[in-house]
Amino acid sequence: MFQVVMSPLLLTLKIAAVSTFFVTFLGILIAYVLAKKEFSGKWLADALVTLPLILPPTVTGYILVILLGKNGILGNIFTEITGKGILFTWQAAAIAAFVVSLPLMVKTAASAIGTVDRSVEEAARILGRNELETALFITLPLAKKGVIAGCILSFARAVGEFGATLMVAGNIPGKTGTMPLSIYGAYQTGNNELASLLVIVLVAISFLTIAATSRLAEK
Amino acid sequence: MTIEVDIEKEFYGRKHGKKGENPSFSMNCSFDADSGFSVLFGCSGSGKTTALRCIAGLEIPDAGAIKINGSIYFDSRKKINLPPQKRKIGYMFQENALFPHMNVRQNIEFGLKGLRSVEKTKRANEMLVLVGIEELEFAYPDELSGGQKQKVALARALAPDPEILLLDEPFSSLDTVVRVKLRKELRMIQKGLGIPVIFITHDPVEAFTMADRMIVFDGGRVQQTGSPEDIFYHPKSRYLAELVGFSNLFDDAVIEGHGQGAECTFLWSLGTGITAPYIERTAGERVSWGIRPENIELVCRKNIHAIRKENRKNLFDGTIMSVVNKGTSRIMSLILAESEDVLKVEVANRVFDSLKIETGDECTVRLRTSDMIVF
Numbered sequence: 001m002f003q004v005v006m007s008p009l010l011l012t013l014k015i016a017a018v019s020t021f022f023v024t025f026l027g028i029l030i031a032y033v034l035a036k037k038e039f040s041g042k043w044l045a046d047a048l049v050t051l052p053l054i055l056p057p058t059v060t061g062y063i064l065v066i067l068l069g070k071n072g073i074l075g076n077i078f079t080e081i082t083g084k085g086i087l088f089t090w091q092a093a094a095i096a097a098f099v100v101s102l103p104l105m106v107k108t109a110a111s112a113i114g115t116v117d118r119s120v121e122e123a124a125r126i127l128g129r130n131e132l133e134t135a136l137f138i139t140l141p142l143a144k145k146g147v148i149a150g151c152i153l154s155f156a157r158a159v160g161e162f163g164a165t166l167m168v169a170g171n172i173p174g175k176t177g178t179m180p181l182s183i184y185g186a187y188q189t190g191n192n193e194l195a196s197l198l199v200i201v202l203v204a205i206s207f208l209t210i211a212a213t214s215r216l217a218e219k
Numbered sequence: 220m221t222i223e224v225d226i227e228k229e230f231y232g233r234k235h236g237k238k239g240e241n242p243s244f245s246m247n248c249s250f251d252a253d254s255g256f257s258v259l260f261g262c263s264g265s266g267k268t269t270a271l272r273c274i275a276g277l278e279i280p281d282a283g284a285i286k287i288n289g290s291i292y293f294d295s296r297k298k299i300n301l302p303p304q305k306r307k308i309g310y311m312f313q314e315n316a317l318f319p320h321m322n323v324r325q326n327i328e329f330g331l332k333g334l335r336s337v338e339k340t341k342r343a344n345e346m347l348v349l350v351g352i353e354e355l356e357f358a359y360p361d362e363l364s365g366g367q368k369q370k371v372a373l374a375r376a377l378a379p380d381p382e383i384l385l386l387d388e389p390f391s392s393l394d395t396v397v398r399v400k401l402r403k404e405l406r407m408i409q410k411g412l413g414i415p416v417i418f419i420t421h422d423p424v425e426a427f428t429m430a431d432r433m434i435v436f437d438g439g440r441v442q443q444t445g446s447p448e449d450i451f452y453h454p455k456s457r458y459l460a461e462l463v464g465f466s467n468l469f470d471d472a473v474i475e476g477h478g479q480g481a482e483c484t485f486l487w488s489l490g491t492g493i494t495a496p497y498i499e500r501t502a503g504e505r506v507s508w509g510i511r512p513e514n515i516e517l518v519c520r521k522n523i524h525a526i527r528k529e530n531r532k533n534l535f536d537g538t539i540m541s542v543v544n545k546g547t548s549r550i551m552s553l554i555l556a557e558s559e560d561v562l563k564v565e566v567a568n569r570v571f572d573s574l575k576i577e578t579g580d581e582c583t584v585r586l587r588t589s590d591m592i593v594f
Contacts, residue, residue, distance in 0.1 A: 117314075117316065119312045119313075119314065119316040120316050120317075120318060120319075122275075122277050122303070122310075122312075122316070123310065123312065123316040123317075123318070123375075124318070124329065125276075125277070125302070125303040125304050126275055126276075126277075126303045126304070126306075126308055126309075126310045126376075127304075127329055127330030127375070127379060128304045128330055128332050128379060129304055129329075129332065130302070130304050137329075138318060141320050142319065142320060
């Protein structure tokens with residue numbers, strides 16, 4: 001029984017961690033650019049990033065299947081490099097989690113970055129710091145709460161990801177069977193005992209994550 | 220040390236204005252400043268802050284040049300535009316703009332990039348002593364009062380040893396007592412360091428008490444430059460006169476002629492003849508003239524007949540319509556007997572009290588020709 005719970009749990013945490021790691025870096029970068037820069041086609045960039053938030057996960061999943069499939073652009077590159085297909089692997093699940101949780105990070109971080117007092121950033125520039133230093137030492141520390149909130153939301157979203165993951169990674173026990181997928185599988189096969197257990201563990205983990213990180217944000 | 224600024228910039232109502240549309244605000248200003256204390260003076264929206272932000276590199280002019288002590292900060296023709304971090308400038312914002320997540324010492328040391336930490340500490344100590352906030356070095360900005368915050372902001376701006384200090388109404392949000400104290404301290408620090416300062420204000424008293432030299436802005440243009448005395452006593456335009464406290468301004472005067480040797484000009488205004496300072500205009504032309512309320516002399520009623528016999532020049536009779544106590548002086552509104560125009564007269568409270576006059580009383584005033592301005 002221990003193995004039946006631990007395997008999907010660890011897999012879910014691994015996928016969510018990898019996804020959140022990349023979401024954090026790319027998300028902050030995109031959020032900064034969207035909050036601070038004026039460029040033509042900005043609305044399009046904003047819309048593209050936000051889209052997975054609005055689309056049904058099955059649609060996002062379907063688009064990812066096309067992109068990551070053997071004839072898809074991304075799938076092709078992956079196959080060229082590794083010699084294997086990416087669909088139905090945990091990496092595909094991580095990509096799905098990344099795509100659906102990125103908008104949460106971008107939206108939260110961008111609004112936090114946008115509210116940082118402009119004259120404080122200008123003061124840093126005049127005191128001899130370039131834009132990168134200003135962003136690292138002034139803007140991001142002051143937008144810290146929003147960035148951390150974005151991380152929590154993205155992580156939670158990645159843990160709970162179901163639809164897109166099912167489409168790009170299937171539900172292969174031990175390989176791509178994440179917590180939500182395993183719960184669905186257990187329920188489908190009438191194994192309510194396992195489903196309940198997994199639900200309790202998932203709720204507890206999610207609760208702890210949020211509690212821990214919100215304490216971190218208070219500091 | 221010289222600062223030369225000659226810039227143009229247009230602003231549009233919408234964020235992305237198109238060329239060819241009418242700009243909502245256009246700035247075209249040219250001025251220079253030296254190692255003293257220069258004050259950019261003007262009302263809100265006159266372009267003072269924009270000019271200062273252009274010098275600091277926070278805004279880019281459409282055209283022109285900015286030179287500080289021979290080095291070019293901006294030149295649209297040579298396509299030079301130093302980013303703010305390459306300009307050696309100290310800047311104080313209207314709202315202190317301290318880094319809220321750093322304590323006072325960290326705020327001051329932030330601009331000391333490249334120094335060894337021993338040197339940073341030493342320099343920060345000097346700055347803390349200079350502005351007199353040694354005991355606050357580990358406090359965070361939200362634990363400081365408004366005056367203390369601006370002291371930290373000043374210390375932070377001066378720490379990297381800038382070539383020039385720019386201050387954008389740094390004391391406008393402080394109460395009067397603190398403001399007056401900080402003005403004095405800033406002036407002393409400036410004198411001690413010999414650093415050129417450009418200081419923005421819309422407060423005439425602040426401008427007058429601090430400036431070595433004033434540069435007056437209106438509508439994005441420099442209207443007049445000169446010593447505070449020049450600006451306050453000899454404003455060159457009606458707008459400026461109003462700004463610096465000439466609350467008695469009359470626009471319907473007609474030139475009747477000039478005195479001998481161009482020493483004065485005779486005007487017809489307020490229903491009578493007035494002797495005003497000489498202005499190079501021909502008879503019949505319309506001009507405006509004005510006088511400060513505190514420069515109007517109240518003539519004692521007791522010996523009024525003797526005075527009238529001796530010299531009737533610029534004497535006016537009127538009735539006191541209202542009296543407002545300003546604290547140290549009273550402003551009387553006088554309705555003139557001949558024209559029913561209203562003249563504002565400022566009288567020191569001690570004088571006013573000793574005269575025992577009140578609303579409804581009649582009185583006589585004299586305008587000294589040398590106190591009047593004509594344009």
